[in-house]
Amino acid sequence: MRAILPMQSRHSLELRQHQNLALTPQLQQSIRFLQLSAQDLEQEVAQALADNPLLEREGEYDADDSEARADTPSDEYVDDSPLTAGVSGAGRNDFDDDGGPDVGQAVTLRDHLLQQLHVTRAGKRDQALVEILIEELDENGLLAGSLDDVLGLLPDELAVDEDELLAALRLLQSFDPPGVGARSTAECLALQLRQRAAHDPDVMACAMALVTQHLDLLAQGNAARLVAALGCSPEVLRQAHQLILTLDPKPGRAWSQSVADYIVPELVVVRGKKGWEARLNGAAVPRLRVNPVYEQWVREDRSGADRSEIQAQLQQAHGLVKSVAQRFETVLRVGQFIVQHQQAFFDKGVQAMRPLVLRDIAEVLELHESTVSRTTRQKYMQTPWGVFELKYFLGTALGGEGLAPATSATAVRAMIRELVRAEPPAKPLSDAKIAEKLAEKGVDVARRTVAKYRELDGIDPASVRKARAGMSA
Template sequence: MKPALGLTVSTNLVITPQLQQAIHLLQLSTIDLQQEIHEALESNPLLEIDDSDESGYSDAHESSGREEPQETTSHEPSDQSLSRDESTSRTEDHDEGPQADSQWEEQIPSDLAVDTAWDDIYTNDYMPPSGSGSHDEFEGPYERNDQEASLQEHLLWQLNLSLHNERDRLIGETIIDSIGLDGYLGTPLESLAEALQQQEATLADVETNEVAAILRLIQQFDPPGVGARDLRECLLLQLDQLPTDIPRLATARRMVEQYLEALASHDYRFLMRRLKLRNEDELHAVISLIQGLNPRPGSQITSETPDYIIPDLVVSRHQGRWRVELNPEAMPKLKVQSHYADMIRRADQSPTNQYLRDHYREAQWLIKSLQSRNETLLKVGSKILELQHGFFEQGEEAMKPMVLADIAEAIEMHESTVSRATTQKYMHTPRGIFELKYFFSSHVSTAEGGEASSTAIRAMIKKLISQEPPRKPLSDSKLADMLAADGIQIARRTVAKYREAMQIPPSSERKRLR
């Protein structure tokens, strides 16, 4: 073969930094997006928060029955403010003309091409705009400055108030370090004594009974039951700290000490016979007292920061029609400062002015990327509202089977785009706050040849269990038969899988006196 030159025509997707930014913003949760905006405001002097009344997004989609969602007028304040800035600057500095502006001002397309199978080409190489703020330094509006003390800190504080002997304090600190987050001591006392002998020269002669004495002191600390080595000891420690005049306290202590296994298996006849109780009312009073105890005392003391959810979309009923709109409290509203825009157009080609021009383009792309994100979320949310109309009207039992492909096909976007647009995005509805992925579920065939959502089936199982007689709870086989009577054919093991997913115990553990 001879070497030759030729021309070929092909279509390739070039993922520009601006496109990476739009994709990056699309996949962020609301709290992460607010942090990203905070960093952009610090690093870009041309950006500012738009607090004007007319700057809020009024995008909304409505749905009623099977009607297609109708889109109302969409206001894009950022583009409007940019247009006003441009017209004002061109009026004040008409000598340069539009031709001079076009030399440096980058044209932004009306629609950003964020819809693509970018799982194959997008990597996590995108770096957000650099600025003085960082993820570690930024403290969002829901960050807490006063972190709660951990369980170990809470116990050490009580230990320092109770012990003044250095030897006893070292033993107590070692015991507290071995207590888990649930409040239980998982290390044997013999092992603790050996560790202390090797750790400190002054404790070379420490014995197990000395460690046990300090442990008994710690077991009197708050929260009640801390430092226990098993469930029985944990419950007994809590019963010991209750007032002695509580009715049935002695019987409850005897039940925990001797018949905890029978209580776990709900062998009520055996318990009544052994404890010499006259009727079920007395047994119920004793069991209620035990059920009021905390089997995980360490859970009362936690240093974890709570996770807050800010919904991206809000669904409401307006004049008989369901309406989905962007959450105005969550959507950032940005604009370019007109004063700097005027300075850029009147200035020369100095490095300082070039610096402002670069930030002006970054601000334009950021605002357009945010608008594209909001439009994508609104499209996805409106289509979910349309396809899951029965859920909003009747609840979980009316949920229909739906997968990502259904939404992607309906709004003419790629599945990967829908997947990123529904991850960590939440919708506030009259029935609660749900992640958008909650509305997607697999389908199960019915006896009539139709399909039922797995979410709806779980709701039916939960409803049947809530209505079961407490003395004779429904088994998984019985639940499968009852669902079959309603036309939903599923196996017993499928019922068990759904029940376990909802963290509902089996029938043998759901048996109650009343």
């Protein structure tokens, strides 16, 4: 069983003996369900249906026993839930006749890393911190933010310092695939090189210097300058370069590609009378209830089973139905807020994206920032522009001085990509020139910010783009 994280901090319950954080089983389940993707939740629901005879999908047996149920009370969580009203369909069921998962069997990078974590000798607290870091990885297996960003999500009472979090990161970076958990491309390649110690020491030292100090120079392909900078022979440089070419700057890419076809959006954006609106996708919502016949038997003590066991199953069934409803209610609330805030995006596209950070959502919805953070991960929204993860709509504010409105970082990145796409191949735009063109659009950003976003999107420097254009001419 994986470590479970609380709603306000998503930190391991195992920390409670140190911090006196006591959570009920019901709250534990609700927190864990909030972290799951739609596919993972469906697997949890299918397993619960197989284990608990009191739990069923709504409408599953209605045709056979509607008469027997005429005088039995319905489950309190189904009819009263605002989430189930107006949602059609009985929910997804991607399971075969043997009860096993179908497409849901694809192992994600998260699953792969958690399997390795759970066989380590790390303490419960360290395991909880590694789980938090795993949740912060992007689709390439790299750490999406800084350690300071992660620390900012942790409550002060847990007393986690940077050294402790760094130790957890080092543990994560020792896992397969090599390079996972890196904070930059340079660190990712360096981590992989350290696992190639069988190579010639001179070649290894040259390769390490290349990835940690001279990646830009290497991308330009200027061998003479590299030889001078590294003090190595051209042959050693050539071998070091060949070694680097065997490394993978995106170690988690294989896992993201293997599960990309199985994404099911939990929210659908439609145009309503007052603008764009977010609604739950009925195909992603498991419609569950407690079997009213069995429940009536339990209340009348006519079940013929051990009363303590059947009472526990009844409580578990009610708890699961409630946890599922609470999960989708939170996802819907956050999704509705995002859509309301980003109306311009749905009308005009990504370059109209407005700044939005976790704190903005948390304050209005009265949720903890970490709760919002978990809600925006692995939850997808179908829009007129495609299917996007909810966290895609988050972005810090850039510019905004004077009368110019602030612009989302996501929009700025889209503008940079568009400028590079439209540039003359023989005369590519420098970072400074891109910053000037953005300023003409009313977006005032520094050259170093342009460089940062260009690198995040995998766009080479102007010198490299020019050299590549010259080679292909």
